[in-house]
Structures are given as structure tokens and as C-alpha cells.
Amino acid sequence: MKKTGKRLGLTVGVRNFKEAEYFLTRGADEVYCGIPAVPNHGVKAENFGSLEDIHRTIDIAHSLGKKAFLVANDIFPHKDFPKAAKAAAVLVERGIDGVIIRDLAILDYFRKKGLKTHFTLSTLALCFNSGALGFFRDRGISRVVLPQQITPEEAAPLFRNRKGVEIEIFCLPLFYETNLNPLCSMWCPCGQEIVPGKAPRPFTCQSDLLRPDGEKFRMPMPDTRWLLSTLYDIYHLGADMMKVARGPNIEEVIQVFNTTVYITKLLEKGISKELFLYEGARAAVKAQNYGKNYTFSTL
Numbered sequence: 001m002k003k004t005g006k007r008l009g010l011t012v013g014v015r016n017f018k019e020a021e022y023f024l025t026r027g028a029d030e031v032y033c034g035i036p037a038v039p040n041h042g043v044k045a046e047n048f049g050s051l052e053d054i055h056r057t058i059d060i061a062h063s064l065g066k067k068a069f070l071v072a073n074d075i076f077p078h079k080d081f082p083k084a085a086k087a088a089a090v091l092v093e094r095g096i097d098g099v100i101i102r103d104l105a106i107l108d109y110f111r112k113k114g115l116k117t118h119f120t121l122s123t124l125a126l127c128f129n130s131g132a133l134g135f136f137r138d139r140g141i142s143r144v145v146l147p148q149q150i151t152p153e154e155a156a157p158l159f160r161n162r163k164g165v166e167i168e169i170f171c172l173p174l175f176y177e178t179n180l181n182p183l184c185s186m187w188c189p190c191g192q193e194i195v196p197g198k199a200p201r202p203f204t205c206q207s208d209l210l211r212p213d214g215e216k217f218r219m220p221m222p223d224t225r226w227l228l229s230t231l232y233d234i235y236h237l238g239a240d241m242m243k244v245a246r247g248p249n250i251e252e253v254i255q256v257f258n259t260t261v262y263i264t265k266l267l268e269k270g271i272s273k274e275l276f277l278y279e280g281a282r283a284a285v286k287a288q289n290y291g292k293n294y295t296f297s298t299l
Contacts, residue, residue, distance in 0.1 A: 005270040008239060011069075011168065012257060013246025015046050020057040022254075024066055027261050030241070031057060032069040032100060037087035039076040041102070041124055046246045058095045067097040073122035075103045085113045092117045101125075102182070104139065111140060118142050120168070124182045130157040137165050144168065145243060148176050152233035159237040168241035169234055171260040173227040173284040175245055178220065228280040235267045259283050 011030035012023045020031045033054060034040040034047040048054050054068075061068040070091055072084060088099055088110060098118030101107045102125050110119075121127060121136050123145040133144055143166035146155060159167065170176070222230075244260050247253045262283050266276055 005268060006235075006238065007268055008235065008264050009241045010244065010257075010260065010264065011241050012244040012253075013046070013071075014057070015246065015248075015250075016048060017053040017056045017060075019250065019253075020068070021060055023257060024061055024064055026257075028066070028244075028257070030067040030069060030097075031061065032071055032246075033057060034071045034246075035087060035091075038070065038072045038084045039074045039080060040071040041074045041122070042071075042246055046248060054091065054096075055094060058091075058097075061097075062095060068095075069098045069100055069118075069120065070096050071100045071122075072106060073100050073102040073124055076106070078105070081106060081109045085110055085115065089113070089115055098142070100145075104136075107139060107141075121145060123147050123170070126180060126182065127158070128154060130161040133158050133162060133165060137163065142166060143241070146170075146234070147180070148172060149180065150234075152230060152237065155234050156237055166240040167238070168243055169231070169239045170243050170245070171256070171263055172231045173224050173263070173280060174256050174259055176222065176227055224281055224284050225277055228277050228284070229273070231263075231280075232267065232273050232276050 009029040010027060011032060012028045014020045014023060014031045014033050020033070023031060034042060035051070035054065036047050040047070048057075058068045070088060072088065076084070084106065088096075092099075092115060096117070098120060099110065099115075100120040100122050101110075102122040107119060119141050120143040121141045125136070126147050127133055127136060127144050128147060128150055136144065142164075144158070144162075145168040146158070148170050242260060242264055244253065244257050263280055266279055266283075271279075
């Protein structure tokens with residue numbers, strides 16, 4: 001594949017102003033955040049505690065020439081739409097740069113209520129092909145976050161037919177889920193409230209499962225080399241943004257952010273795939289620990 005050397009923007013999930021300030025002054029181009037009034041995919045502890053914090057986050061982002069986004073990336077009852085639309089409209093008026101959504105029903109409702117802003121399609125919407133991308137684009141989506149499980153071969157038609165839609169990706173060797181998250185019914189810590197200092201019950205998919213023959217089965221995980229190779233190829237297709245997800249453990253998020261910055265710089269240098277796999281593997285020695293530590297901590 002042709003080496004583009006294209007700059008890859010970085011977007012990071014944050015839970016308060018201090019985290020937003022930390023990442024925006026250390027290389028992040030964007031931050032995204034949630035509020036209780038707008039249901040979103042994550043535990044309550046990952047939401048901002050006050051609107052003042054959101055306002056300060058918007059202000060510092062804009063003062064640095066950067067952006068802040070609101071997450072509404074969950075499926076929730078229609079009765080909650082008016083409250084969510086009102087809260088989103090207030091933040092758009094205040095200067096939030098866009099809204100990240102998953103459900104077309106809430107997107108249609110926001111637009112019917114006159115909410116004019118940049119809409120990003122969450123990875124949870126599972127946009128796996130160019131037909132789906134065109135469908136979402138026609139309904140007002142300006143950016144699509146690709147599913148982590150998509151291969152370069154599957155992603156190529158999306159890039160060829162995106163027609164102005166931005167494409168965002170995860171740093172796969174550091175964050176990769178074995179299951180299609182929105183379709184998975186296995187136990188996940190996201191389904192419970194986080195208690196500071198106390199670790200919750202672990203992911204079912206990270207535990208031993210009994211097969212019908214009595215043997216143990218664990219969810220398969222691609223190795224680091226495959227994940228790096230996939231990331232390299234998708235970047236060279238023309239990805240625009242790299243995402244670092246929210247998490248309740250800030251030390252873990254900072255570690256992943258710093259490693260993501262390094263891996264991004266490797267990609268932007270236009271080095272060979274072989275060299276990228278070598279250097280990337282050295283950087284990702286703790287790959288796949290991210291998101292497994294749900295012991296709450298903050299700045």
C-alpha cells in the first residue's frame with residue numbers, strides 16, 4: 001500500500017476538566033465527554049459531574065484551536081429523547097463541536113428539533129461496509145468510527161466511497177474487543193456502578209468458559225503483530241483520527257494515550273511495515289490490558 005505520511009488526529013475520552021486539560025495540552029486534538037442528562041455507553045463514573053466542567057473544557061479546547069464533543073452513543077427510550085435533545089442543544093449553543101451518536105432514532109429526533117452540529121457515528125453502530133456508510137452519510141453523519149473487528153480488505157471500499165466523511169479508528173494493538181460490543185450479552189463491568197477503590201466482577205469473555213465436552217474455552221484474541229499489521233494498513237487507506245476510549249482508571253488511560261501518541265508518530269513517519277511491526281511490538285508490550293482495570297481513579 002502507498003505510504004501517505006498523513007497526519008492522524010487524536011481524540012480522547014475524558015471525565016472531567018482536569019483530564020481534558022491534561023490531554024489537550026499533551027497532544028490530543030479533540031476530547032469527548034458524557035453527561036448524565038444524555039444517556040451514553042459507559043458507567044456513570046465516566047460522566048462529567050458538572051456543566052461548569054464541560055464549559056471549561058469547551059473553552060480550553062477552543063483556546064488551543066482544538067475541539068470538544070458530547071457522547072450520546074447509546075440506545076435509550078423515546079421518553080428520554082426530549083431531555084437529551086434539550087441538554088445537547090444547550091451545549092451546542094455553548095460551543096460544543098459535535099455529538100457522537102449510535103442510534104438513528106435519536107439522530108433523527110435531534111435533527112427534527114433543529115439541532116445543527118457535527119454528528120459522529122459511534123463504533124457501536126457497526127458500520128462494516130460502504131453501503132452502510134452511504135446510508136448514514138445521507139442522514140447527516142460527518143464522521144464514522146470503524147468497528148475494531150473490521151479488516152483492511154473490508155475497510156477499503158468505505159474509504160473509496162466515503163465522499164467527504166471522516167473516518168476514525170482505534171489504536172488496535174492497545175484496544176481491541178473480542179466481541180461485537182453492542183451485540184454481546186456476556187457480563188461486562190459497564191453494566192454496574194463503579195465503586196471507588198473496589199474492582200468489579202471481571203468480564204465473562206475474559207474468564208474460562210466450559211465447552212460441551214467439558215474442556216475450557218476462552219474468547220480468541222488476535223496477536224499483537226496481526227493487530228499492528230491491520231492498523232498499519234487501515235491508516236494507509238487514509239484514516240483521519242485515532243481514538244483513545246474513556247476509562248475509569250486514569251493511570252491506565254494516560255499510559256495508553258502516551259503509547260498511542262508514539263505509535264501514531266511511527267505511522268506518520270511513513271516507515272516500512274516491517275519496521276513498524278518491530279517498533280510497534282516493542283511499544284505495545286502491555287497490549288490488551290486497557291479497559292480491564294475498572295478500579296476507579298482520577299486526576
